Amino acid sequence: MDAAAEELDIVIAGGGISGLATALALHRKGIRSVVMERSEALRATGAGIAILTNGWRALEELGVASKLRQTALLVQGIGEARCLKRSDLIKALAEDLPPGTIRFGCQILSIKLDDLSYFPILQLSNGKLVRSKILIGCDGANSVVADFLGLKPTKVFPLCAVRGYANYPHGHGFSTDLVRLRKGNVMSGRVPIDNNLAFWFVVQRLYPRDSKAFKDPELIKELCLESIKDFPRERIELIKNCDLNSLSLTTLRYRAPWEILLGRFRNGCVTVAGDAMHVMGPFLGQGGSAGIEDAVVLARCLSQKMNSVGQLASNASEDHILWQQIGEAMDQYVKERRMRLVWMSTQTYLTGKLLGTSSMFVKLCILMVLVLVLPSPLYHTRYHCGRL
Numbered sequence: 377m378d379a380a381a382e383e384l385d386i387v388i389a390g391g392g393i394s395g396l397a398t399a400l401a402l403h404r405k406g407i408r409s410v411v412m413e414r415s416e417a418l419r420a421t422g423a424g425i426a427i428l429t430n431g432w433r434a435l436e437e438l439g440v441a442s443k444l445r446q447t448a449l450l451v452q453g454i455g456e457a458r459c460l461k462r463s464d465l466i467k468a469l470a471e472d473l474p475p476g477t478i479r480f481g482c483q484i485l486s487i488k489l490d491d492l493s494y495f496p497i498l499q500l501s502n503g504k505l506v507r508s509k510i511l512i513g514c515d516g517a518n519s520v521v522a523d524f525l526g527l528k529p530t531k532v533f534p535l536c537a538v539r540g541y542a543n544y545p546h547g548h549g550f551s552t553d554l555v556r557l558r559k560g561n562v563m564s565g566r567v568p569i570d571n572n573l574a575f576w577f578v579v580q581r582l583y584p585r586d587s588k589a590f591k592d593p594e595l596i597k598e599l600c601l602e603s604i605k606d607f608p609r610e611r612i613e614l615i616k617n618c619d620l621n622s623l624s625l626t627t628l629r630y631r632a633p634w635e636i637l638l639g640r641f642r643n644g645c646v647t648v649a650g651d652a653m654h655v656m657g658p659f660l661g662q663g664g665s666a667g668i669e670d671a672v673v674l675a676r677c678l679s680q681k682m683n684s685v686g687q688l689a690s691n692a693s694e695d696h697i698l699w700q701q702i703g704e705a706m707d708q709y710v711k712e713r714r715m716r717l718v719w720m721s722t723q724t725y726l727t728g729k730l731l732g733t734s735s736m737f738v739k740l741c742i743l744m745v746l747v748l749v750l751p752s753p754l755y756h757t758r759y760h761c762g763r764l
């Protein structure tokens with residue numbers, strides 16, 4: 377055993393939406409965890425995020441729904457839907473955690489299992505080692521934890537998304553619904569956050585020239601205006617009006633539905649949640665909510681199997697029992713989540729392929745599959761992840 381290694385009960389890799397939601401869900405069940413986030417501060421890239429009925433149910437379980445509801449208008453026509461500022465969501469999840477839960481500047485480089493106990497040992501970028509009883513990988517689409525589990529690297533649609541806010545100090549006067557418009561392979565959407573702030577996005581083909589724009593908001597704006605030059609004036613004005621600081625350009629990644637159906641999402645006491653498990657195209661507006669649902673289900677499964685992770689782990693024979701119980705809890709979590717995620721990833725995969733192809737034949741085939749195979753258009757919002 378390495379004498380220098382720090383011992384922790386539960387480590388969550390990544391302090392994005394799903395990492396923070398998982399830490400909060402565990403905290404609500406009286407279970408302590410440590411979130412290791414490689415950035416130096418909380419990040420909220422992407423301006424706004426739509427949370428649909430199922431996402432609000434999960435946020436209710438985490439006890440943060442009421443305060444978040446006050447920050448955003450109700451969007452008409454799709455159950456309870458609101459578009460939140462990402463920073464509001466991240467802040468609401470983080471501020472209810474006990475002090476010291478999040479460690480910034482803490483990147484996990486690699487993971488191995490202890491030869492004797494089979495619990496994970498983490499190698500950090502600052503040279504330190506951490507031994508933990510449980511590791512939950514919420515480290516996004518390029519996850520080291522998913523890598524450790526043997527999951528295939530996530531793939532990229534030939535598409536990118538530009539997102540931002542436009543601020544109207546005297547009120548935008550937009551209707552409170554999600555307005556989407558598609559011309560060829562470009563899709564644009566607009567939804568109000570409150571009476572002054574509107575979130576917009578443009579999904580378009582990804583061209584090699586776009587890679588130059590990733591970190592340059594002026595260039596992102598220019599490219600975006602170029603792609604929507606045939607759109608109505610109101611849509612062009614929205615982008616001209618945008619807050620440059622809120623702009624981001626993102627390539628769209630996915631984990632294929634068949635990989636979600638067959639993937640091994642647990643090894644020993646290590647599992648994944650959020651985009652690390654199921655990154656999907658943004659076409660349903662569900663990736664973030666699915667990560668919050670993961671958090672509720674995982675914390676419920678873990679808490680049902682163990683009352684106190686720390687106490688059980690006092691000697692080698694108890695370690696063995698603990699290892700088994702954690703494994704059973706994680707298997708239950710994966711079982712509960714798998715088919716829910718397969719359906720959503722199938723729909724987003726097909727929609728991404730539809731937007732990414734120029735072949736009319738392929739488009740027609742995809743449309744037929746979408747109509748024939750998938751349940752009603754809003755089936756994904758009716759899901760309830762259950763009580764925490």
Ligand SMILES: Cc1cc2nc3c(=O)[nH]c(=O)nc-3n(C[C@H](O)[C@H](O)[C@H](O)COP(=O)(O)OP(=O)(O)OC[C@H]3O[C@@H](n4cnc5c(N)ncnc54)[C@H](O)[C@@H]3O)c2cc1C
Nearest residue numbers: 390392393394414426484516537650651658661663664665
């Ligand atoms: C264009 C677009 C629009 C979207 N719109 C919506 C929407 O309207 N509604 C919705 O619900 N979802 C939406 N999504 C999906 C949603 O944004 C994601 O599903 C969600 O942000 C994923 O959160 P996460 O915490 O799993 O991953 P991330 O947000 O990627 O967070 C991962 C965190 O882990 C950290 N990290 C990574 N590696 C390590 C490491 N080795 N060690 C330590 N830390 C590490 C990163 O710094 C990061 O903070 C959209 C996505 C896109 C691309």
